[in-house]
Amino acid sequence: MTLEEKLAQITGFWEKADGEAVAPLQGDFTHDLGLAEATRHGLGHLTRVYGTRPVDPVERARWLWAQQRSLVRDTRLGIPALVHEECLTGLTAWQAATFPTPLAWGASFDPGLVAEMGAAIGGSMRQLGVHQGLAPVLDVIRDPRWGRVDECIAEDPYVVGTLGTAYVRGLQSAGVHATLKHFAGYSASQAGRNFAPVRAGRREVEDVLLPPFEMALLDGGARSVMSSYAEIDGVPVAASPELLTGVLRERWGFEGPVVADYFGVAFLHLLHAVAADLGEAAGLALAAGVDIELPTGDAYLGPLAAAVRSGRVDEALVDRAVLRALEQKEALGLLDATFEDEPPTAVDLDSPEHRRIAARLAEESVVLLANDGTLPLRAPARIAVAGPNADRVAALFGCYSFLNHVLAHHPGVEVGIEIPTVVEALRSALPDAEVVTALGCAIDDDDRSGFAAATSAAANAEVAVLVVGDHAGLFGRGTVGEGCDRDDLELPGVQRELVEAVLETGTPVVLVLLTGRPYAIDWALGRCAAVVQAFFPGEEGAPAIAGVLSGRVNPSGRLPVSIPRSAGAQPYSYLHPPLGGDGDVTNLRSTPALPFGHGLSYTTFTHTGLQAPAQVATDAPVEVSVRVANTGERAGDDVVQLYARDVVGSVTRPVAQLIGYHRVHLEPGESVVVSFSAPPARLAFTDREMRRVVEPGELELWVGPSCAVRETEARTTLTGPVHRVDSGSDRWTAVSAR
Structure with a gap:
């Protein structure tokens, strides 16, 4: 292989248009190469073929098969590209099923069901010619202020590891390689800030942050790993031979490829400042053990070629990475693939089976935090339903759902799948009740003009259901999600004021939290008639919530993360030593409002x-x-x-x-x-x-x-x-x- 052919196999290409920014700092990278020029020497990865914009899956499959045939026929080596997609809450593609977010998996404590979900997602991906999924996230929750909590499973490494391993087994049973992310330490960032330095000691890294990855690799057989954006004690993970080679390969015996988190190699130069230029960044990453640069070849193409030819980077490091990339393609059958077969002519990415699994997982993940006996509702004649998440489809989904991650950039495009809201589901679950709605307030502003309508509706009802919480987005466009961190743990905007205003009416209040993180809601636990927590429960989430309120579903979810008492007590974990809890040596309480594992039922x-x-x-x-x-x-x-x-x-x-x-x-x-x-x-x-x-x-x-x-x-x-x-x-x- 020529040097250019080698580098082509360890880089990706992202076919996207201006404004389709769904990754951090994506707008800072520009590429003049079209697909034909970019694939002249072959190609390692095709990036997010289905998950970059809303595309008809059948039409896009035809496009993909044609591109793969071109790689086979028109390049000297004839090697197809590996296609990867995001799949954290289902295949991140238009018209595809959207399952509960990983924090909801944690609340279910049901590895078997998570494995079923993984297999269903993998089946959809494989049908469309996708080979690798960028999931699961195995970061252990360390600080609920961090925006990416909704992508995580739990604050307990054993729960993260067992459920993450189950997802890996399910996805890979369909022939799609799982990618563990973000290895490692990402969630322990300073003050819960995205990309912030990690100050974790070696023992915390070993005993809390690494075990889920070890479990998913050794027990689950995961085939790929993604390096983290984080730096730990001053060393960026993408430039850490100790982690990417010493732990992954020498200790755990991992033989698959390590892929860079998007633009992570370039960030060694641009953000971490441990490399003087992109060529040096490429050399550091290769030496550490990052085999494939995603989503594109910003560092591993021109800059790395120049560094190799000048002698700054040993070509043997390139060869090592290329061999790992080709071994993965061989395992996936790509080295012998011709793509002379026809692509699928009909696909159902949201089948009844997808729906069944989504519904069951949503039902199992709803956590009843408090209840004075008001729930389940006993045939009320009139219900007031208010709150910014009561009648909003996007409220049911996490940051890496297609709706919030991609479709937000394409206003006017239909969602593509059927999704009832909480109000709609309640009307269906309680057909004899009059359901009166009032917004009350928005997610995250200070407009209180809707309070009067909400309190009036509540005052004239037997029970008030307030559906509050988050909007998942990216980089400041949401209240939770990647790059949407918090410096407090109060409900966003004026939502707490809305709840307190409705409580003043004297009508029993059922508080429903649709969130991607736990909030400090201890003030509500003793005042509301009932409090229900749902962590972005997906396309069947509203019927699951309505089922719990109506009594059709007996709640069985348990908290995978502590309910915090305050932001000032963070970071907190139930896995603390004796001096990490309450005691006589401090005047401040650190214990949570509700502990890890808590959850009520309608039975005992x-x-x-x-x-x-x-x-x-x-x-x-x-x-x-x-x-x-x-x-x-x-x-x-x-x-x-x-x-x-x-x-x-x-x-x-x-x-x-x-x-x-x-x-x-x-x-x-x-x-x-x-x-x-x-x-x-x-x-x-x-x-x-x-x-x-x-x-x-x-x-x-x-x-x-x-x-x-x-x-x-x-x-x-x-x-x-x-x-x-x-x-x-x-x-x-x-x-x-x-």
Whole structure:
């Protein structure tokens, strides 16, 4: 291969028009090359063929097949391009199903269902000739002020890892390669600011930020990894051999390609200032282990070619990256593909099966935070529905949905899929009730002119449903989403004032939060009749919410992230050591308004008889069992949560750590025994010598309705020598059974 042919295989091409800016600083990059010129020597990746603008999928498939045939016929090597797309909440394409956001996956605590969703998404992608999906996001939530919280799964690395692994398995079962992002540390940014430096210590990186990636690679077999924009302790990840080679390849044995987050190689020069020019940036990234530059070849084409020819960059680094890129194409069957077959002539990207999965995941992810008995609604004659998210389709979707990510740039274009709003779903769920609506206020301005209509409607109703929350967008165009960070955790705009005004009417208020992050709503928990949390529940989200309000759905979601008490208490995680919580050494409370794992139901569950052996070897799994009973009057799902605390450690340890969970459905009066097996990797931590170990000593175990409640407890003693956990043999795989 010539140098130009090699570089072509490790870069992408993005066919887009002016104004189609759906990536950070995209407008700062201009390319004069058309597709024909850009592919003269071949091409590594075609970037977002379907996900850049609203295009008819069948027509675009014809275009794609023609371009692939051209690469096969008209370039010397005849290698087709690999096509990648975003797929965080479904294939990010016009007319494609849009599922709940990852924070809702976390609230479901249902890996099996997440795997089903991944397989459905992968099937759509494969049908359209897409080979690689840029998902899942495995960043652990560290600060709810960060705008990208809605893309994340949970504040607990084990939950992130199990659900992320399930998504990987589902997507890849359809023949589409998953891409883990953003490796690593991105979510631990200073003050919750996008792109801000990460000050995490090595132990936090090892014990909190890396485990989900390890799980998805070693247990899930993920085929691709995306490097993070972040710098950790002054070293940008895209220029870190320690992470991209030392951890990924030497420790974990990963052999697939590492792709750059969009423009991430150029950012080494433009933003991080660790490279004098794009050629030096390319050399740093290649040496660290970034194999493919996405979305285009800003650094890996002309600047890298010049750096190689001048001797500043060793061509062997290029060869290493090219081999990884070609090995991936070979695994996908692209090296032998001719594209002489015909593209699909009909596609259904939002089939009944997509809808079924979307509906079930939405229902399982709705969290009932508080309820004085008002819910479920008992045949009210008149309901007032107000709030900026009550009758707004976009309120149901996250930042990386096609509607909010792309369609926002194309006003006037139809959404392309059927999406009821909360008001519409409530009218359908409660056909005998009169539903009176009033906007009340907008998402994020100070206009209070709609308060009077909202309070009037509430005063004349039996119950008021207030649907408040976020609008997902990018780079300041939303209240949450990429580049939409917060310096407070109050509801945006004057939404809190609206809620308080309606509360003053005396009518019972059901507060529905449609958000992409948790807000500080402790003021509402004791004053509202009920509070319902939905984390951007997708195309079937409104019927799911209406189902919970009407009683058709028994809520079973659990909080994957703590509900904060204030912005000033951030960053906060339930995984804190003893001095990270409340105590007599400070006058300020740090504990959240509601804890990780919390969620109410319309029935009641008890957890009794937690059984654990008196002793367990440090290199053996901890085997425990607990009896779970439905003591209420209706069927429901419980999420059984097993927590542990290492009583004494060589370094400070969390006061609570989830080491197992299991969703179980029980009929009224039914009880089952749920068993857990927690392998050593799930109990391990990084000791003073930076070794990942399980130490001998006492272990407290409990099961309860959240991390903060010990409903049934047991103790065991870990015995034997310190066990050194090895990534090659000690796996995280979840084991639980009825």
